[in-house]
Amino acid sequence: DAGVIQSPRHEVTEMGQEVTLRCKPISGHNSLFWYRQTMMRGLELLIYFNNNVPIDDSGMPEDRFSAKMPNASFSTLKIQPSEPRDSAVYFCASSFRLGREGMEQFFGPGTRLTVL
């Protein structure tokens, strides 16, 4: 298996532009997570999908951020308009949730976003 795939790996954009980050989870996994990592705040969970349905989006910073999962093999995280404080590494992770048992998450390589 190729693991979790994220694109692009690096993105440099100017303030005010729309940014779209993409994620392909591991085949067969039914849960998908978007995280943001910065030096100041560490790893933050932004949103969590289970069976393509958003379950918890309490970590989404503000309305400029939106996430979709149109099918089991694809998710996007969009920032519109982007701001310099959005600069961070964004990780996508996937896992297989079975009943009440927690399972490990598998992380993608991340997208390093720089907003000028």
Added chain:
Amino acid sequence: AQSVTQLDSHVSVSEGTPVLLRCNYSSSYSPSLFWYVQHPNKGLQLLLKYTSAATLVKGINGFEAEFKKSETSFHLTKPSAHMSDAAEYFCVANPSGGYNKLIFGAGTRLAVHP
């Protein structure tokens, strides 16, 4: 409230000496516990996991961790450090009964000196 505490933000060891990274968790339930490693400019990689089977868990690259319920600890150890072990390590909990939402410790940065 459920939480994960990594007791050291930085640990420095010499190559060939033992590694000990400490982690305590706070949970109303018996959680699943994990250690992840993150090398510079890389994603997080699972080192090992505890899911209520054997309390001593062996992972990749010679790492192991012991779950001690009485101490609510899940410390990570390795008998002999290698230069390639230099990275950031995260202790992570998945509380039983909750959604698949992970609780991350703040991380411990391991430096390995020649």
